[in-house]
Amino acid sequence: MTQAGFYPPTLYNATEAAPQEQLALVKVQVDRCSGKYPSLDDDESYSLKIPTPEQSTKATIKAKSVWGALRGMETLSQLVYTTRAGALVIGSLPVDITDKPAYAHRGLMLDTSRNFFPVADIKRTLDAMSYNKLNVFHWHIVDAQSWPIESKFMPELYQKGAYSPSMTYSHREVKDIIQYARVRGIRVIPEFDMPGHVSVVNHVLPQIMTCVNEQPGWDAFAAEPPSGQFNPLLEDTYKFVKKIIDEYSGLFRDDYFHTGTDEVNTHCWETTQSIQQFLTANKKKAGELVDMFLGRAHKFLTDNKKLPMVWEEAILDFNATLSKEAVVQVWRSAENVQKVVAKGHKVLANSYEYWYLDCGHGTWLGNNPEGNSWCDPFKHWQRVYSYDPIANITSPAEQKLVIGGDVCLWAEQTDTNNLDNVLWPRAAAAAEVLWSGKEANGKPLTVKDALVRIQDQRFRLVARGIKAEPLQPLWCARNPGMCDLPPKAPE
């Protein structure tokens, strides 16, 4: 399994042990088979016991659910090292682990609209997620730039909206991805971002669109080009939204369905004549239309027995009415997590300042001699690791509302050529925060100690086919502590 030269580094200097008694059996005991698909309420706890050879040659994993058993097996795999001589060994026995996740929602968000990723990339990402006990694939499928997913009710959506006929996901492929994720204990939550970020729909239904691809000066109408939002006053808009939600609620199996609602541009609506007239006549502000839009869109979700997930703007900027079960995803600052829990909603905490893995390679906008981007700098693994989803939230009840977060990859500057590098091993640092929280045995988890774990994990990822970036020279990986920053470094 291990590639040449990719010995797990912390064992590199270990003395080759004499042959030991072998582990003959790993008994996996699951209390009950939970639902067919993993869900937010799953119990993923497990215990793992490996006795000394003198005691027994039988290890035991016990879990409440099959998903917990999967986590236990992953932990077991991380205890096994390949020595230089090729022997498989477990470092120190006996092992007695009782473990459970700090957060129920441990996600990775991938944007497949700005650039396209083949199914093989998504499956490999699901593999890597499972190696890191991540359990939600938040699939930001469509956006302003392209519509890669097949639609049965309106095939032109992807026939005209995908970048090319080969850059699409058929229903069959999506079902395959969901199944692939399921057996790894990973939920797949689709996001159909609306009413903004939908410029691509203009290929098919220009009549329900406003402010499409305004040029030049797109920035007055959208967060990024091409601009374009649904007209929230037209019945045809809701007919379309209902069709979308009906079709993809059937295809995707998770309880949750993400309707986006980030970066809705009120200027776009205010400068659309018919909308402007409506606002004047009814003494309303454009922002109020978001609540109206979401109210109707989320009714379609309820009709499909789905629970809503939205970005933070829905509630923080537009004060939209959301059902109690709604999950609100915070991205604009770590502080906004507090604001959302104060309103009593469940929260996914993933501030761009920590968990936007795309940041830091400069702007993708043209004609910018400085080349800088709003979300610079790069979020190195230490920064990713330093994030605390419940920072500054002291009330246990409010802490409980923070159900987890997504490490996010917006794909403006990522495609199949660099996907693994951008995600890994940094997403593993987020995964550790989501599984272990920020302390162990009452002491804060530190970057110093995390390096050894994440470094080892990076070598495991490479050995398992994930092109994860190296964190250090191999010399440092093999000599833990010898490349530490000295206490009073001159730089």
Added chain:
Amino acid sequence: MTQAGFYPPTLYNATEAAPQEQLALVKVQVDRCSGKYPSLDDDESYSLKIPTPEQSTKATIKAKSVWGALRGMETLSQLVYTTRAGALVIGSLPVDITDKPAYAHRGLMLDTSRNFFPVADIKRTLDAMSYNKLNVFHWHIVDAQSWPIESKFMPELYQKGAYSPSMTYSHREVKDIIQYARVRGIRVIPEFDMPGHVSVVNHVLPQIMTCVNEQPGWDAFAAEPPSGQFNPLLEDTYKFVKKIIDEYSGLFRDDYFHTGTDEVNTHCWETTQSIQQFLTANKKKAGELVDMFLGRAHKFLTDNKKLPMVWEEAILDFNATLSKEAVVQVWRSAENVQKVVAKGHKVLANSYEYWYLDCGHGTWLGNNPEGNSWCDPFKHWQRVYSYDPIANITSPAEQKLVIGGDVCLWAEQTDTNNLDNVLWPRAAAAAEVLWSGKEANGKPLTVKDALVRIQDQRFRLVARGIKAEPLQPLWCARNPGMCDLPPKAPE
């Protein structure tokens, strides 16, 4: 040749042309076959003429040297686009190009010591260099952490100093790499960095070493761990240096041989008792030993008919005496280029602030909760492109001393898993600066215009097997100008 979906984007919206007369022949005419290996003095100019179909079906490339002809053929390949229907077309005819490089030395530096790169990675990098008319592979082969290259005179150097038996370059492989580079018009300049950055030699010759792997507090003795420098007072040191230079002067064929001399640590020598006694007895300062060391080392180069190349510290920090032919490589600031040309030396200009492609992914040092690195931030392509090797140098004579530069990759956080992503397409931005300079037809070349070229070039690189990072969403690539930063963007 083009991958699915990787149409050269600027032609994406072009109307499919009706079948045209075909180009029947490309005549390549070379005045004289220059030396067997490319060299600094080569004339790489060429002309390329492609008539209209009405005029003729014969294109012509004329060059003074075979290397110039190679550059002309590369240009020709860049004029050919694959349409969506699969036809190969040339955008507009007639073509009449007369071209030559702005700089004679257009290099790419790769460090193969901090992390190892298989031969296939190096060959693929040479391929990509040739696609971008880069003509020097500066091979930073060994450093403190590992010694991957075979040595005939002292096999233990790589037997003990390489990371593993498979992470080595045999003489046969090096010859193969040099030949592979030669037929692409690329020189291979080896660097054996000394007298610092040699900790790895301690495995074999501890008797010639000082301050080896000082822990903790390595930072007082070296720029990075493990510390270790040659003892410049011992005859055994010079015997070893002579053997190294003799062996590798024979193996490598270029006129130049790089002896490093960056980041020599005087404290290391000052705290070595025997050296301290010598300095006191002779009323010398430790820095003066660099001049002494280099004087002897470069004598061995002369004996082997090699010309010296060194990093800037040799002359700017230690005022070493260098031969007139020596090339001094500047890395610590753009301004230092001026200081070196003022001393009358040839210069390679590659300030880390612009052309260190490894910067910006945070520190690789452990135990740094902040995670920042001295060479942050990331050098995005716009930054790379903005570098002017002759900035603020007004005298034509001094400008002429700037013979080019190397876009550099130090490999602390790069290995085979992310090599292509880190190098490309940013190295293509440096390559354009080195080939075209900073202006065309008396007007400055701009980032706005460069985007279209470098974007197209990135798609060509991907189509030719190089995993180059995307610069933009595919939508932007296909709609040039529509993703430009608006004149007064709010962010």
